[in-house]
Amino acid sequence: MMKKTTVLKLILSFIFLLQFFLLQGDTSNNTGELAPLNPDFLEYLENAKEGQYRFFTDEGFPMGYIPSPVDLSHVRGVVDNQVLTGYTSKYDIRSKNKVTPVRNQGQCSSCWTFGTYGSLESFLMPSEPWDFSEQHLNANHGFDNPECEGGNAKKATAYLARWDGPVRESDVPYPYSLSSPNGYSIAKHIQKVIFLPERSGKLDNDTIKYFVTNYGAVNFAYFHSGYHYNENTYSYYYNYSTRDPGSDKTKGWHSVVIVGWNDNYSKYNFNITPPGNGAFIVKNSWGTNWGQKGYFYISYYDKSMKDFVSFNNAEATNNYKRNYQYDPLGWTMSYGYGNTTAWCANIFTAVDNNTLRAVSFYTTDKDVNYTIYIYKGCQAGKPRSGTLAAQKTGSRSYPGYYTVKLGSSVSLKEGQRFSIVIKFKNSSYNYPVAVEKPVSNNSSQAAANTGESFVSHYGNSWYDIARQYSNTNVCIKAFTGGYSPGGNPKITISRNKMNFGYIIGGSTTSSQSFTVSNSGTGKLKWTISDSANWLDYTPASGTNSGVVTVSVKASGLSAGSYTGYLYVIDPYASNSPRKVTVKLTVKKSWQAQSPFGDFATPTHGSTVRSSVPVTGWVLDDIGVTGVKIYNGNKYIGDAVLIEGARPDVEQAYPNYPMNYKAGWGYMMMTNFLPNGGNGTYYIRAKATDKEGHVVTLGSKTIYCDNAHAVKPFGAIDTPAQGGTASGDSFINWGWVLTPRPNYIPTNGSTINVYVDGVNIGHPTYNIYRKDIATLFPNYANSNGAIGYCTIDTTAYKNGVHTIQWIATDNAGNTDGIGSRYFTIQNTGSDGQRSSVNSQNRSLGNERLSSIPVDNLGPVIIEKGFNRDTIPLETYPDENSVINIEIREMERLEIDLGCPQWRGYHVIGDQLRPLPVGSTLDTGRGIFYWQPGSGFIGEYQLVFITREENGELTKRAIKINITPKYKK
Structure with a gap:
């Protein structure tokens, strides 16, 4: 009996121990290991210890590249076949306006910051010509090496991914100072960085060419030796696979960017002749007095080139509100279980009520498959507990830092625990998980708490990685909030070019303006960036519509021509950014011209x-x-x-x-x-x-022969010529008389008020005013010539409009009274009635030449103010253009035949708002125009509509305005 009891106890003990180990996880399965450190990093440490790692060349030029402890030598050659598309033998993105000016790092070993922004700024060019602060990155990277003592692209990636940068150069300018301030607002959110594979051979250049062609400059590092640089041909070729056998003082690594290539660049241009022709075009950071105005050529056969990186993402800072993260220093080591599969997770606690929209992580290999799981309400230490709220599967071809938007947003409540769980499946590398871990002489300040980051081999039992390696976290971030436009906004601008002039020591062209508006759906939240420090503008941002005032700060500029750009940006707009070109001509005083x-x-x-x-x-x-x-x-x-x-x-x-x-x-x-x-x-x-x-x-x-005049005459008193009107009850005053023996009916029924060619009603008439009665004493209406009309100006777009009275006397004589321009300016108003929209600012992006012409039927036109006029059918000519001629000040009405047209004034190759004084009634398809004084000659208009089949068609109309009075 005792024996049976003992056996039973042993069995129960075994079952208990088995359950314990199953719950805790087999150590061999749940505690993986760290990847070996990068041999280049170890070599750097050894050389630095011996004083052989140099930050300056023999010639005194600063360098500053330090290898990362992360080893990516396992990723080589072409990893994505789409790069094998064929390339021209010569290519230079400088000709594409994809390169910012050459910078000068001074006597600071900060080349890696210039390499970082040389790539990022190039990616944003030409539409967004940013100048980011290398100094802020140099002084605030957070790693062990002090300011001006080196770095690399992975350090820059960590700084950018944690949203410490980029900041504007104007906020923290170069050159370096040992106390670069912090606290500036960042200009962009960086959500992706790609680490390109090392070349498998000296002519394995298609991946680099692909990224240069499609994204801009590619950052890389090379071993610099003054002996191997030819200052006459600006060419460089390092032919050793290890270290230069020459003086130790020539040794050092430098970070620069590739901006193009020349397959036929002669091998004889180099100090040492490489096996063949071909070179990359490289932008340096030693100023324009070095090399070919700051550029040089590096041979395809150079044996030192490595660490190719493309900073090819920059998003608006309203994309997400909050960045949940435990890894401010980013990827410092890799972790795995001896094969290509591993799971990892971070558990966060929501700090507010918000929506989880995206997740970011690093991939450590080529061709990585991943599956993301989002759990809400998970328990402490158990990443896959709680409720599965979202799941997303995908793959990435290159190692790098990536952000994945969730297919559906996940709502979070303040104080709620949630987890980001990711399964990685690498193609070959046995360390799939990127971690932030303290590494001496690199990331000693890394810190972590238990209960934050977890790892697992199979995803069913988890181990707190901070218990295995202290102060270690998994590199996973979560992004909540952010802005949603609620539709598909589209940026429209009223002008894409401006010219300014400046006389040195004298006058400057006054400020000019353009209108930004939304011709799409949802909300447009736009910001403006500029490419020149002599440009000034206000406001710098807005919602939906707004007027941007532009001026120039030309003082201090030398005589010559300058070109700058303003960019209207909304990352959610389908056509963002839109560019306004600003040209400035600076002259000496003796060059000033007269009008x-x-x-x-x-x-x-x-x-x-x-x-x-x-x-x-x-x-x-x-x-x-x-x-x-x-x-x-x-x-x-x-x-x-x-x-x-x-x-x-x-x-x-x-x-x-x-x-x-x-x-x-x-x-x-x-x-x-x-x-x-x-x-x-x-x-x-x-x-x-x-x-x-x-x-x-x-x-x-x-x-002048007013003695024989028979038509009514008069004037408009308010608004004044060129004056301003506002409010919903603006009083328009005027007066009307007609030669004897005729008269104007005193009830005002034969006087009509037209705004932008549209009849808005009759004025109240027959009011006495002494000055008119005295000046014109012998007319039938002398003692009651005054009238007024109340106008709701809030129904119109802010801007310039025309107003005119049309009067008819008892004998049927009709004429216009007092046509003039005036400006409507209402705060917060953008006009609500399409039928009185005289300046349609919805400029489209359609290629006008590609839209077919609707020339099958006529338009119906009416001229003048006589409602008894018989409408005239007008057909297109052999060039599909409808030709119309009117006299100065003559009212024109065109029935386009169907509703829902959009109209534009065509000037050169630009689509502008319809002319001042016109109205397009989109609901009825009728265009009204009463040209004011100043309009003379030919005007090309185009009207575009969308047919029932979804296709666009257009009608081209040419209006020729001739003098009202001819000899």
Whole structure:
């Protein structure tokens, strides 16, 4: 009996021990091992100990590359067949505007920071010309080596991945100082960095060429020896596979970037002749006085090139709100179980109510498969407990740092524990898990707590890695929050080019503006970046629509031409970024020009009556301050410069400031001329520029015959010519008379108010005003010539508009009264009624030439203000263009035949807003235009719609405006 009891106890003890080990995990399965340290890193430590690792060349140039403890020598050759596409024999991304200027690292061993940003800035070019702060990275990388004593791309990746950078160069400028401040806002979130494979042979260059071609400059390191550099041909070739047998003082590693290649670069250009032709074009960080203005060639056969990295991702800082992480120093070692599969996990606690959107990690091999599991409400120390909330599977071809967006967002509550679990399956390397671990002379400051990071061989039992290796964490990050546009926003800008001028010690072109708006769906949250320190703009960001004011800070610039760019950016917009080109011409004082232009209408020698449009154009090298109109030597009034009035002048003079506002116009009320506007008059136009030059643009002799006028006449008093209107109850005042024996009905029923060519109703009429009654005493309506109309200006887009009264007397005589331009400016208003949208800012990105023309049917047009006019069918000509001719100030109405058109003013190869004074009623498909004074000549319009089958079609319309009065 005793024997049976003893046996039973032994069996029960065995079962208990078996259950214990199953729960705790077999040590051989659940505690893996660290990968060996990088031999290059060990060699660096040995050389540094012996004082043989140099940070300066014999010539005194600084270097600063230090190998990482992470070994990637197992990844070689082509790992992704898409790079085998064939490349031109010569390629240089400098010609693609994909390279920022050559920098100078001074006497600081910080080449690796310049190599990092040389690649990242190149990736963002040309659409986003950033200048990031090498100094902030140099001083705040967080690793063991002090400032100005070296680094590498993996250190830079850790700094960027933890969101400590990049910051702007303007915030923390170079050169180095031993106390670079912290606390600046970062400019981008870096969510991906790719570590390219080492070359399998000296002509295994397709991967490098692929990344240079598709993403920009590639960062790499090479062993620099002054003996192997040819300063006459700017070429370098190091032909030893180990160390240079020459002086120890020539030894050192340097980090630079590849910007192109030349397969036919002669092997005889090198100090030592390599086996064949071919070289990479390399950008250095030793200033433009070194090499070929800062560049040199390195032979394909160079035996020292290594550590190729592409920094090819930079996202807006609103992509995510919070970065959960335990690995601020990133990937310092690799971990595995002796084969290619391993699991790892981090357990985090949510600090607020938010949404988990993405996960990041490192891959340690080529062709890595991964599966991500998200658990909510997990227990401490048990990563796969709780509720499985999301799962995502994928693969990556290259080693690197990657961010994976989850297929569906996971909501988190404050205080809730959640885990990120990842299964890695490498293709060949037995250490699939990247970890942050203290490594002497590299990452001694790494720190970890138990309960944070876990590893597992098979994913069913877990081991806290900090219990095996103190202060060690798994490199997994989690990203929550961030911005969602709620649709598909699209950036539209009203202008993509501006010109400025500056006279040294004198005048500068006044500020100019462009409009940003959203022609897509959802919310547009835009920011602006610039490429030149002489550019200034406000605001720097906005939501949906906004007006951006641009100016230049030209003081201190030498004479010459400068080009800068503004970029309107929203990473969620389908067409981001949009570019505005800004050109600046700086002149010496003796080069300053006077204004020049033309006086176009009225026609010289013509006979006129009542209101007469006086028009022309003017330009200046700095800026026109005004155009004044004179009768002989007597001042009459000021003309208004009108945007878009003279597209012919804008195209003829593309580099002059404000060329889009070259046209000017003034509505001259001839009844106020001497003798009531009866006789011969000598009308002159004078222009003044910012330097005070006054130039007569021209003169016209006209014959005025108001004595025989039969049509109504009058004027608009408010808004003033070029004045401003706002609010939902703006009062528009004016007056109307008609020659005897006729009269204007006192109820105002025959007076109509038009804004941008659209009739908005009748004014209240028959109000007495002493000045009009005194000036015009013998008319039927002299004692009741005044009227007013209330206008809701909030229904219109902010910007320039036209207003005109059209009056008809009892005999049926009709004429326009007091046409003028005015500006609507309402705070926070963007116009809500499409039927009164005179300046459609929805500029599309369609390639106009690729859209077929709808030329099967006519458009229906009406001219003037007589509603009894018979509409006219007008068909396209042999070039599929509909041609229409109207006189100055004549109202035009075009029925396009169906609704839902978008309209644009075509100027050169640009689509601009429809002309000032026009309205496109998208709901009815009718275009209205009553051109104000200043519009004369040809205007190309295009209207685009989407057919039922989804295809776009267009209608091209050319409108020719001729003088109202001809000789």
